[in-house]
Amino acid sequence: xxxxxxxxxxxxxxxxxxxxxxxxxxxxxxxPVRAGLLATKQNVxxxxxxxxxxxxxxxLGLVGESGCGKTTTGRMLVRxxxxxxxxxxxxxxxxxxLKGGSLRSLRQELQIIFQDPYSSLNPRHTVGAIVxxxxxxxxxxxxxxxxKRVQELLELVGLNPEHYNRFPHExxxxxxxxxxxxxxxxLNPKMIIADEPVSALDVSIQAQVINLLRELQRELDLSFVxxxxxxxxxxxxxxxIAVMYLGKIVEVGDRVxxxxxxxxxxxxxxxxxxxxxxxxGDKATGRIRLEGDVPTPxxxxxxxxxxxxxxxATEKCxxxxxxxxxxxxxxxAACHYPETY
Amino acid sequence: MSTVTTGTPYLEVxxxxxxxxxxxGIVKAVDGxxxxxxxxKTLGIVGESGSGKSVTSLTLLGLHNMRATTVTGRASVGxxxxxxxxxxxxxxxxxxxxxMIFQDPLTALHPYYxxxxxxxxxxxxxxxxxKEVALKRAVEMLDRVGIPEPQRRVKQYPHExxxxxxxxxxxxxxxxNDPDLIIADEPTTALDVxxxxxxxxxxxxxxxEFNSAIIMITHDLGVITQIADDVLVMYGGRAVEKGTVxxxxxxxxxxxxxxxxxxxxxxxxxxxxxxxxxxxxxxxxLNVPSGCAFHPRCAHAMLGGDxxxxxIRPELEVVQGLKxxxxxxxxxxxxxxxISDEVIEKVDA
Numbered sequence: 001x002x003x004x005x006x007x008x009x010x011x012x013x014x015x016x017x018x019x020x021x022x023x024x025x026x027x028x029x030x031x032p033v034r035a036g037l038l039a040t041k042q043n044v045x046x047x048x049x050x051x052x053x054x055x056x057x058x059x060l061g062l063v064g065e066s067g068c069g070k071t072t073t074g075r076m077l078v079r080x081x082x083x084x085x086x087x088x089x090x091x092x093x094x095x096x097x098l099k100g101g102s103l104r105s106l107r108q109e110l111q112i113i114f115q116d117p118y119s120s121l122n123p124r125h126t127v128g129a130i131v132x133x134x135x136x137x138x139x140x141x142x143x144x145x146x147x148k149r150v151q152e153l154l155e156l157v158g159l160n161p162e163h164y165n166r167f168p169h170e171x172x173x174x175x176x177x178x179x180x181x182x183x184x185x186x187l188n189p190k191m192i193i194a195d196e197p198v199s200a201l202d203v204s205i206q207a208q209v210i211n212l213l214r215e216l217q218r219e220l221d222l223s224f225v226x227x228x229x230x231x232x233x234x235x236x237x238x239x240x241i242a243v244m245y246l247g248k249i250v251e252v253g254d255r256v257x258x259x260x261x262x263x264x265x266x267x268x269x270x271x272x273x274x275x276x277x278x279x280x281g282d283k284a285t286g287r288i289r290l291e292g293d294v295p296t297p298x299x300x301x302x303x304x305x306x307x308x309x310x311x312x313a314t315e316k317c318x319x320x321x322x323x324x325x326x327x328x329x330x331x332x333a334a335c336h337y338p339e340t341y
Numbered sequence: 342m343s344t345v346t347t348g349t350p351y352l353e354v355x356x357x358x359x360x361x362x363x364x365x366g367i368v369k370a371v372d373g374x375x376x377x378x379x380x381x382k383t384l385g386i387v388g389e390s391g392s393g394k395s396v397t398s399l400t401l402l403g404l405h406n407m408r409a410t411t412v413t414g415r416a417s418v419g420x421x422x423x424x425x426x427x428x429x430x431x432x433x434x435x436x437x438x439x440x441m442i443f444q445d446p447l448t449a450l451h452p453y454y455x456x457x458x459x460x461x462x463x464x465x466x467x468x469x470x471x472k473e474v475a476l477k478r479a480v481e482m483l484d485r486v487g488i489p490e491p492q493r494r495v496k497q498y499p500h501e502x503x504x505x506x507x508x509x510x511x512x513x514x515x516x517x518n519d520p521d522l523i524i525a526d527e528p529t530t531a532l533d534v535x536x537x538x539x540x541x542x543x544x545x546x547x548x549x550e551f552n553s554a555i556i557m558i559t560h561d562l563g564v565i566t567q568i569a570d571d572v573l574v575m576y577g578g579r580a581v582e583k584g585t586v587x588x589x590x591x592x593x594x595x596x597x598x599x600x601x602x603x604x605x606x607x608x609x610x611x612x613x614x615x616x617x618x619x620x621x622x623x624x625x626x627l628n629v630p631s632g633c634a635f636h637p638r639c640a641h642a643m644l645g646g647d648x649x650x651x652x653i654r655p656e657l658e659v660v661q662g663l664k665x666x667x668x669x670x671x672x673x674x675x676x677x678x679x680i681s682d683e684v685i686e687k688v689d690a
Contacts, residue, residue, distance in 0.1 A: 065533040066504065172622045173390075202389040203560055207604035207618030214615065229533060236606040236616065255612055273534040274608060275541075275563030278688050280586055289542070290535045292489075293503045 019092075020053040021191055021223045022077070027051075027086035029072050033298065045297050046072045048247035049086070051324070054191070059217060059224035061238030063231060063270070067294050069247040070227045074195045077225060078112045079103060091190060108138055111184040115196035117176035121168040127154070127179055128164040134186040153182040158212060174205035178212065185216070191223040198233060210237055231274055235259055243267045246305040247297055249324065253331025261341045263333035266306045304336065312337045350377035351554045352401075352439075352522055357414035357424070359393070359400050368626045370396040372578040373414070378571075380521065381548065383555040385569030385586070387562065387601070389623045393578040394558045398524045400424075402441055403431035419521055437467045440520035444527035446507035450499040450514075456483070457495035460514045467518045482513040486543060505536035512543065519551055526558045541568050562605060566590060571665075574598050577624045577634030580657060584666035591685060594660050594668040594677045596639045599684045610690040633671065641672055641680070 027050040030043035047069040054060045062070045075081040077088060079095060088096050095106055111134075114120035121130055131150045135142065142149040151161035157178040168176055177197060184192055197213070198206040210233065216222060228234050234241055235255060242252045243266065251264040262268040269288040290309045295301055304322050307313035314336070322334045329341060359371040371393040378384045388394045399405050401416055401423060416423050419438050423431050443449035451459055460479035461472060468475070476495065483491035486509040499507055508528060515523060525544065529537035545568060548555055557568055565572055565586065572589040574582040574597065582595040593599055600619035606612075621638040624630055636642040636650040643650050649671045657667040661674060670677065 065535060174622060202623065203562075204389060204600060204604050204619035205622070207606070207616035208620075210606070211615050211618060231534070232606040232608050235608060236612050259608060270534060271608065273538040275538075275561070275567040276608065277562045277566055277590060277602065277605060278607070280566045280590060287538070289538060293505055293536070 021056045021058075021091055022054040022225075023089040024053070024077070025051050025087050025089075027073070027076060027088065028084045029069070029076055029081060030084045042298050045247050045300060047076070047083075048300075050244075050249055052242055052249065052252060054223050054225060056223055057217070057221050058240065059226055059238045061234035061241040062225060062227045062244060063229065063234050063241060064244035065229065065270075065294055067246075067297065068244040069297070070229075070244050071195055073244075074112065074193045074225065074227045077193050078110055079106065080112070104138065107134075108187040109190045111187070111189040111192050113177075113180050113184050113192060113194040113197045116200055117173050117180055118168075118200075120180055121176055123168055126165050126167055127159075127171075130168070130179060131182045131186055134183060138187065140187070149186070150182075153185055154179075156185065156216070157182045158208075172205075173201050174208060177201060177209055181209075181212065181216070185220070188220075189222070191225075193225045193227070195227045196229070197226075199228065199230060206233070213237065231259075231271060243270065246294060246300050248305060248334065250306065250335070251331055251333040252324070253329065253333075257329045257331035261329040261331075261339070263327040263329055263331050263338040264306075264335045265310050265312055265337075265339065267333075268339060269309075304334070350379045351419055352556075353377045353415070353417045354397075354401070355415040357397065357400070357416055358412065359396050359405065360411045361406070362409050362411075363627070366627050369578050369629060370626055371400070372629070374573075374575070374578075374580050376573050376580070376583065378522070378554040378556060380554050381552045382571065383548065383557055383569045385565035385572045386556060386558045386575060387560065387565060387572060388575035389560060391577075391623050391626055392575040393626070394575050395526055397575075398441065398526055398556060398558060401524065402435055402439060403428060404441075436463055437518045437520060439522040439524065440515040440518070442508075442512055442515045442523065442525040442528045444530055446504070446511045446531075447499065449511055450507060452499055455496050455498055456502070456510050460495075460510075460517055463514050464517045478517065479513070482517050483510065485547075486510070486513045486516075487539070488513070504532055505539065508532060508536075508540055509543070512540070512547075516547060516551070520553060522554045522556070523548075524556045524558070527560070528557075529564060530559070530561070537564070544568065562590065562601060574601075577629045578626055579634065580669065581635065582668045583657065584660070584663070588660070588663065588666040592660075592666075592678075593681055593684060594666070594674075595635075595670050596641050596672070596680075597635050599680060600638070602684055602688055607688070610687075633669070641676075643671060 027047060029047040030045050033042055033044055050073060064070050076083050079098060083096060087094060090110060098106055128150050131153055132146045135146050151164060154161045159175060159178050198209050201209060217224060226234060226237050240254050241258045242249050245266050251267045258267060262271060269290050272288045292309060295308055301308050303319050304317040307317040316336055322336045324332045324334045327333050327338045355375045357371055357374050361368040361370060374397060376384060386394045400412055412424050414424060457476055457479045460482060461475040464475045464478050480491045480495050483494055488494050488506060488509055502510060529540050559565060569586050571585050573580055576597050582589055582598050603617040604619055606616055619638050624634055630637050632651040632653055633655050655669040655671050657669045660666040660668050
């Protein structure tokens, strides 16, 4: 890997001044289901009015428990799912309602990396075919040919370009994830949505892939939305983190704001549940135990959705939905009683 | 955790070897592992996929494929050697003397039967009681593992439970016969951190109550620090380091343990620094590297000239005269001690 060209830096700054690469407002996804005794039509409110921005060259982390809507959000951002309501603006264009050819050309600039490196690669295709597919689909003939470009990509993600003709099953989990990354990079995207890219990998391999993604981000000036449930992985990769609970963002802040001075009680509880390797013995000190499970998104609690598990909840929390506002730490949080430091 | 030391450990495994015959050759999934667990104590087994940690536990329960597997060594569970004992004996012990909690409750529970029916079945194998009595016991167990409204829940099916609830139901099923040894294979890997914390607390409480011995198999060092008393680090089917949690995670002496500690991203410290992964991939158990299985990925391997790492397989040796801390590494103790301090300094940063 080479270092970023010195000449490229002023250009990049100029780009940053052009504002965020992605702006999401009131993004909503409801899945209709039949539920209950009379099998009445209801909605699973998977994502319910998200607002956030991703800066150019920035990595935004999206964290939360399973069922909080983070994967649904990721899929809407690359338009694998159609939002029920709201707006996604990518690079100055509204992409919320794109179809057909214009959707395909969007994917040249906006790509996704999937969680499971086993099911996301076609077992009957060679690595060359898999990584070259985006070029073929978009009828792009890179200088030097498709094969040369694919080999460059394989080298970029730390795989042997000679392995062009091998099949996915000949690779380990970590190597497969690298193949998925190479495929995402094939069209020189500006932005990548990474949905749990390392959670299926062994710890030692996880670190390799995180380092690779960081290197690529620096080198290719990529913007990322990084979806994960592992808070320490997100801390390592992301500049800014959005915490989700039951389809809503409860807090957004930078690394220090989220990890050292969490404003929202949920962020605090989530962090304190992570077992820490450096703390042997004090097995339960200062740990917040959340009771029960995440409520169903079919019928979320009124007011603040976290109130049923929150130790700070009052009547106000049940009647008034807290808006996202700036807290004393500088982060943005949706809580009537944010933590103060 | 409270302990009643009886002198002899409840589980004693000695030189356990589990080899499978496959088309491509012999897979040495477990290749000479020894460990023991006392009642009231928890042993954590750490390792990556293919390190042999899950096969070890399946073999103890007699759940391995008998026809294709050769098992040698000794594994005494409460005085009975489960390696030598006939299958019928092991079958009778399963559930009562030892029980297993699996990683994925959705595949381990039968989708077609209600939770209650599955627990009743497990109970009635070891207790000659009526279904009604067994059902009462099932409700009691669901209540014990913290499932609300157990009377109603007992009639429901696995798909009606959330992930955390399913894991609780499986724990209830595993514990319904008060087993003396509980083997938990990645019981919290599929769960969210908040639910993981609940389940780990629950296991700790139940252990105090029943004074059972627990084997916790996991790849998460954080989970180990929270719940285990002793740790066994496995690599390529063998134990590379063994000791108390304090010894292995605060004074680690094996390069693989260092590698694991270095590659885990932390919740504090400098996040702008790159992680230090272990290069390469875990070895194939069909073809374990010569000498020390870790040498191709080891930054400290002594390979040139008389370097022993690729030639001689290191055996577990005592570290700094602490009799229960052992490590299998050719590096000198002084060198290991220095690196160990550096690694821990990093972890604490």
